Structures are given as C-alpha cells and as structure tokens.
Amino acid sequence: MAGVQVANVSRSFGAHKALDDVSIDFADGGFYALLGPSGSGKTTLLRQIAGFDFPDTGRIAIGGESVERVPVEKRRIGMVFQNYALFPNMSVADNVAFGLSVRGEPKATIATEVQRALDLVQLGKLGGRKPHQLSGGQRQRVALARAIVTKPRVLLLDEPLGALDKALRVDMQIELKRIQREIGITTIFVTHDQEEALTMSDRIGILRDGRLVQEGPPEEIYDRPQSEFAATFLGDANIFRGDATGSGIKLPDGTTIKASTGASVPAGTKASCAVRPERIQISTGAGMPDAGGANVLKGKVSKRIFAGNNSTYFVDRDGQTLKVIVQNTGAERLAEGQPVVLNWSPDSTVLIAG
Amino acid sequence: MADQLAIASRRGLRPALPLLLPAYLWLTVAIFLPLSAMVFFSFMTDLPLAGKEWAFTLGNYAAFFSQSLYSRLLLSSLRLGLEVTLWCIVIGYPAAYVLAKVLKGRSREAIFLLVILPFWSNGLVRIFSWAMVLREGGILDTALNAVLPFKINIDLMYSYPAVIIGLVHSYVPYMVLTCYLTLQAIDDSLIEAGRSLGASRRQVLWRVIIPLSMPGLIAGSALIFVPVVGSFMEQRILGGRTGTFYGTVIEDQFVAVFNWPLGAALSFILLAVVLIILALAAPVLRRAG
Numbered sequence: 010m011a012g013v014q015v016a017n018v019s020r021s022f023g024a025h026k027a028l029d030d031v032s033i034d035f036a037d038g039g040f041y042a043l044l045g046p047s048g049s050g051k052t053t054l055l056r057q058i059a060g061f062d063f064p065d066t067g068r069i070a071i072g073g074e075s076v077e078r079v080p081v082e083k084r085r086i087g088m089v090f091q092n093y094a095l096f097p098n099m100s101v102a103d104n105v106a107f108g109l110s111v112r113g114e115p116k117a118t119i120a121t122e123v124q125r126a127l128d129l130v131q132l133g134k135l136g137g138r139k140p141h142q143l144s145g146g147q148r149q150r151v152a153l154a155r156a157i158v159t160k161p162r163v164l165l166l167d168e169p170l171g172a173l174d175k176a177l178r179v180d181m182q183i184e185l186k187r188i189q190r191e192i193g194i195t196t197i198f199v200t201h202d203q204e205e206a207l208t209m210s211d212r213i214g215i216l217r218d219g220r221l222v223q224e225g226p227p228e229e230i231y232d233r234p235q236s237e238f239a240a241t242f243l244g245d246a247n248i249f250r251g252d253a254t255g256s257g258i259k260l261p262d263g264t265t266i267k268a269s270t271g272a273s274v275p276a277g278t279k280a281s282c283a284v285r286p287e288r289i290q291i292s293t294g295a296g297m298p299d300a301g302g303a304n305v306l307k308g309k310v311s312k313r314i315f316a317g318n319n320s321t322y323f324v325d326r327d328g329q330t331l332k333v334i335v336q337n338t339g340a341e342r343l344a345e346g347q348p349v350v351l352n353w354s355p356d357s358t359v360l361i362a363g
Numbered sequence: 364m365a366d367q368l369a370i371a372s373r374r375g376l377r378p379a380l381p382l383l384l385p386a387y388l389w390l391t392v393a394i395f396l397p398l399s400a401m402v403f404f405s406f407m408t409d410l411p412l413a414g415k416e417w418a419f420t421l422g423n424y425a426a427f428f429s430q431s432l433y434s435r436l437l438l439s440s441l442r443l444g445l446e447v448t449l450w451c452i453v454i455g456y457p458a459a460y461v462l463a464k465v466l467k468g469r470s471r472e473a474i475f476l477l478v479i480l481p482f483w484s485n486g487l488v489r490i491f492s493w494a495m496v497l498r499e500g501g502i503l504d505t506a507l508n509a510v511l512p513f514k515i516n517i518d519l520m521y522s523y524p525a526v527i528i529g530l531v532h533s534y535v536p537y538m539v540l541t542c543y544l545t546l547q548a549i550d551d552s553l554i555e556a557g558r559s560l561g562a563s564r565r566q567v568l569w570r571v572i573i574p575l576s577m578p579g580l581i582a583g584s585a586l587i588f589v590p591v592v593g594s595f596m597e598q599r600i601l602g603g604r605t606g607t608f609y610g611t612v613i614e615d616q617f618v619a620v621f622n623w624p625l626g627a628a629l630s631f632i633l634l635a636v637v638l639i640i641l642a643l644a645a646p647v648l649r650r651a652g
C-alpha cells in the first residue's frame with residue numbers, strides 16, 4: 010500500500026492544456042474521487058499516475074518513490090477501465106490469473122489467489138465462464154478482481170460504473186466501498202457523477218479545464234465551496250453576485266446578504282454568495298418569527314415540483330430564479346403564483362471571492 | 364433489404380430466393396459446370412477432340428501413385444506452400460501490427476497503399492521485375508557491388524530463393540490485410556490492461572495480441588497456402604531448372620503436352636490433399652482461434 014503524490018503536473022496535447030499545474034496528495038489507504046465535467050482532464054490525470062502517458066512537467070511519486078522513469082508494468086498499480094477491458098479469449102479465472110501468471114507465480118498459488126479474489130467480488134462460481142457470458146455488473150466485478158488480485162499499491166478506476174444502470178450502480182458503489190475497506194487499498198476513482206463522489210469518497214478533487222478547482226473532504230467542499238463552479242458542480246446552489254461589504258455582499262438593488270462562512274473578501278470588490286436550496290426557509294410571511302440577523306428576501310413562487318419526500322420551489326425575485334427545497338413535513342403547500350418570503354441564516358451563506 | 368431479410372428468416376427461405384438466385388446461378392455456371400467437365404476429363408484416356416477415340420479409365424489417377432515423381436513434386440510444393448506462408452507471417456504480421464496499432468491518419472493511408480500495390484500490378488510484370496533485380500549483373504548485384512569494397516557475385520536468378528521471394532511478394536498482401544483487420548478490432552485498452560497487470564510489451568504481445576489475432580493469421584495462411592501449392596508462374600520465370608513443382612507439371616499437361624486428362628486428375632488429387640490438410644488442421648485451429 011502506498012500514497013500517491015502528484016506535484017505540479019502539466020500535460021498538453023498540441024495547444025490544448027489537458028492538465029495545468031495539478032498537485033494532489035492522495036493519502037495512503039484513502040478513497041479519493043476525481044470529479045469534473047467531461048473533458049476536464051480526469052482520465053489524463055489517471056493515465057499519468059498509471060504510466061500510460063507522461064507529464065510534460067511535474068513529478069509523480071507512488072509510496073514516496075518517484076515513478077517518472079518507471080514503466081506501467083513496474084508501477085504495481087491496479088486499473089479498472091470504463092469498458093472493463095476483459096480479455097475476450099480467456100475465461101473469467103484466466104482473466105483474473107493474468108497478472109499473477111505473467112509474474113511467474115506457481116500454479117497452486119495462482120489458483121488459490123484467483124479463487125479468493127473471485128469470492129471477494131462474489132463471483133466464486135463463475136470462474137469457468139467467458140466474459141461475453143456475463144452481465145455488465147458481473148464483468149465489472151471481474152475487472153475489479155483482476156485489478157486487485159496482484160495486490161497493487163494503488164487502485165485506479167476510470168468511471169467504472171458509468172455503463173451500469175442506476176440500481177446496479179448503487180449496488181456496485183456499496184460493494185466497491187466494502188472491498189476497498191476490506192483490503193485498505195489507496196483508491197483513486199474518476200467520476201462525473203457528483204452523488205457518487207459525495208457518497209463514496211473520503212476526499213474529492215474537482216477538476217475543470219485541466220485545473221484542480223478545489224480539493225478536500227466531501228462535507229468541506231459541499232459546505233464551503235471556494236468558487237461558483239465548485240458550488241454548482243457539487244450539489245445545487247443559489248448564487249448572488251454583488252459588491253463585498255466586509256460581512257457579506259450588497260446586491261445591485263441595494264439588498265444586503267450577510268455571510269459568515271467562506272473567504273474574507275475586502276470591502277468594495279466583486280464577490281458572490283452561495284446558499285444551498287435546502288438551507289432556505291420559505292413561507293407566506295404571515296406569523297413569521299422576527300428573524301433577527303437572518304437574510305430575508307421577498308419573491309413569488311413560479312413553479313413547484315413535488316417529489317414525494319420533498320418539494321422544490323422556484324421563486325422569482327427581481328429577475329433571478331431561486332431554488333428552495335422543502336422537506337415534506339405535512340405543512341401547508343404553497344401555490345404557484347403566491348407571494349412568499351425566503352429567509353436563511355448567514356451561517357448557511359458562503360462568501361466567494363469574485 | 365434488411366426488412367426483406369428479416370421477413371425471410373421469419374417465413375423460411377422462400378421469400379429470400381429471389382435474392383439468392385443470381386448468386387447461385389452464377390456459381391453454377393462459373394464453377395460447377397467447368398469443374399464437372401474437368402472431373403469428366405480426368406477419367407478419359409484422351410481428349411474427345413478431332414474425332415479421337417477415347418474410353419473411361421482410372422489410369423490418370425493411377426499414374427500419380429505409380430510414378431513417385433508426382434508425389435515427390437507434390438511434397439516439395441507443399442513444403443514451398445508452408446515456407447511461403449511462414450515468410451508471409453514473418454513479414455506481414457509485423458507490418459499489419461504497425462499499420463493497425465502504431466500509425467495514425469495520413470501515414471497509415473500511405474503505407475497501406477504501398478502494401479496493396481502488388482495487388483494492382485500485373486502478375487507477370489511483377490515477376491519479370493524481380494528477374495531484373497535478382498539476376499547476375501542485375502539491380503541487386505550492381506547495387507551491392509557499388510557499395511561493398513570487395514567483389515561479390517549475386518545471382519539469385521533461377522534458384523529456390525528466387526521462387527520464394529517472388530511468391531512471398533505476390534501473396535504477402537493477403538496476410539497483411541487479414542491480420543490488419545483482426546488487429547484493428549483489438550481494443551487498445553486490452554493492451555493497457557495487460558500492461559497495468561504487470562505484463563511487459565512482449566508478454567502482452569504473446570499472451571493477448573497474438574491469441575486475439577489468430578483468426579486473421581489463420582485466414583491469411585489459408586488464403587496463401589492453398590494457391591501457392593498449385594502455383595506455377597513464379598516457378599517458371601524465377602526458378603528455371605529448379606522451378607519444377609507440382610503446379611508446373613499440371614500446367615505442362617494443359618499447355619504443352621495437351622494431356623488434359625492427366626492434368627485434370629493431378630489437379631483433383633491436389634485439391635483432395637489440400638482439403639485433407641485443412642480438415643486435419645481445423646480442430647487445432649478452432650481451438651487456437
């Protein structure tokens with residue numbers, strides 16, 4: 010087992026910078042999600058760590074040992090590909106045995122290790138099948154068993170669940186997490202699915218256009234996004250833009266929004282505030298407790314979407330549409346077109362430097 | 364068209380008949396009729412031309428077994444077929460690999476054209492140009508003596524190697540094409556998966572790429588081996604006195620001796636031998652593929 014250090018790595022394809030000065034420290038034994046829209050450089054970063062491609066500048070170390078000159082096959086990594094990349098001419102057992110067999114392990118060792126790996130992914134009885142006789146989820150498990158049977162130092166997964174349907178994906182997320190805990194392997198997991206990143210990982214790195222936008226534990230990124238992009242890419246957020254006042258921002262129409270988390274922005278410069286939709290209270294305004302110090306805005310419901318356990322209200326206010334999510338507690342539901350008052354605490358408001 | 368075929372499979376063969384008929388008619392006329400005529404000839408004592416007397420006989424087939432010359436020639440033709448096929452693999456497979464996995468875009472198209480070129484040139488022209496290259500005082504001899512400090516005589520003309528060179532040149536495009544097609548269908552991520560599991564490039568080649576390209580290697584080998592065993596043109600022009608093979612003997616019967624019945628019988632024996640070889644090889648090859 011080993012951690013992975015990526016330091017100031019850049020990689021260009023022609024004039025296009027696929028990775029731009031990316032530095033991340035992947036902790037030993039951690040589960041790390043690389044999250045970003047398509048084309049943001051996630052695969053490229055993974056390929057640098059694996060050794061399929063090499064950085065123009067920057068350093069990569071696995072377990073404290075620099076790997077710039079180490080070819081793929083000597084890096085002792087395990088990789089799960091998006092299309093699984095199982096060898097179609099080999100049985101499931103032979104696929105899993107491949108890594109041990111090229112190393113020249115004795116036959117008996119290979120057989121027991123392969124069986125143990127197949128049992129771990131709950132495919133103990135299917136060793137004799139060919140990959141084309143398996144379902145998508147089963148192929149996924151074989152690919153995982155094949156990648157971990159060699160006891161690699163790092164497990165790299167490139168959107169491994171992307172091709173599965175929703176229900177199967179959730180099953181596999183739980184399964185993958187269980188296996189990762191069981192063997193305690195450093196895992197780097199590429200995904201463009203924010204929910205997957207939030208639920209599975211200890212830390213998340215958000216990439217955009219080849220740059221690392223923000224990096225940290227899921228709670229920290231969700232509660233204290235450092236950019237509008239991070240706020241809206243990981244979860245939903247209402248964004249207000251205005252001029253910093255020192256304790257929040259002043260919107261163009263003069264309304265002030267107080268924020269007590271996030272960056273400190275010098276007064277007078279451009280800044281924005283982000284509020285999660287579930288942090289906002291919505292009411293008709295009647296009998297509302299005088300919320301001293303809370304942010305208050307008036308608006309009108311333009312649309313309501315009922316989703317069973319919650320409802321989403323879209324509230325129009327001065328040309329901006331705000332999103333509010335209300336848990337279904339049995340309270341009175343607001344009608345479309347109704348004037349409403351929104352209020353939320355400055356503690357739930359994140360100040361972001363413009 | 365697709366609809367029609369779908370319907371055909373649902374209602375049986377009858378609606379598909381109009382689609383199949385032209386192909387079967389052509390096959391009947393172009394292959395079956397001449398071939399049956401040849402089968403007929405092979406059992407005759409003489410050609411029924413110019414009012415010559417003829418009778419049924421098994422003698423033409425018996426000739427093959429009574430004269431050891433024919434089976435010796437057949438063996439050397441089979442060996443020639445095997446050697447040419449092996450050389451085509453040795454030369455064609457790496458070329459196909461580079462085309463499919465290394466080159467991209469424009470350069471791939473250009474190299475592809477060069478590989479296909481022998482197909483488009485006339486067979487005789489191709490062979491005679493080799494004659495110019497290989498003979499003493501020819502292009503190869505002159506060129507080598509121009510760069511080497513000592514005098515050597517290169518005269519490959521009228522030799523077994525010359526026959527091999529000519530045949531390999533004619534047939535290697537088949538191997539390149541069939542292998543290129545199977546290699547291109549191998550996903551690059553399979554190669555990367557192999558490497559990530561600790562296999563060197565060489566191990567990936569032997570354990571992943573070559574097993575997966577078996578269908579191409581087998582198809583290419585069959586396309587080369589069968590016609591080379593019966594070939595005669597390269598042997599005649601490049602082989603000279605060493606160029607007597609089973610195919611040239613058959614050709615002689617048709618164009619020089621006018622013993623069509625013997626030529627036909629020898630052809631069918633060749634056909635039978637080749638079919639037996641392919642049938643024996645099939646189970647082994649199926650497992651490999």
Ligand SMILES: Nc1ncnc2c1ncn2[C@@H]1O[C@H](COP(=O)(O)OP(=O)(O)O)[C@@H](O)[C@H]1O
Binds near residue numbers: 049052
């Ligand atoms: N081999 C390559 N040649 C040229 N451009 C590439 C290559 N690999 C990736 N790119 C470019 O780099 C950018 C990042 O790609 P990638 O890392 O695959 O994104 P992601 O995995 O986040 O969707 C994309 O714009 C892509 O077109």
Ligand SMILES: [Mg+2]
Binds near residue numbers: 051052053
């Ligand atoms: Mg990708």
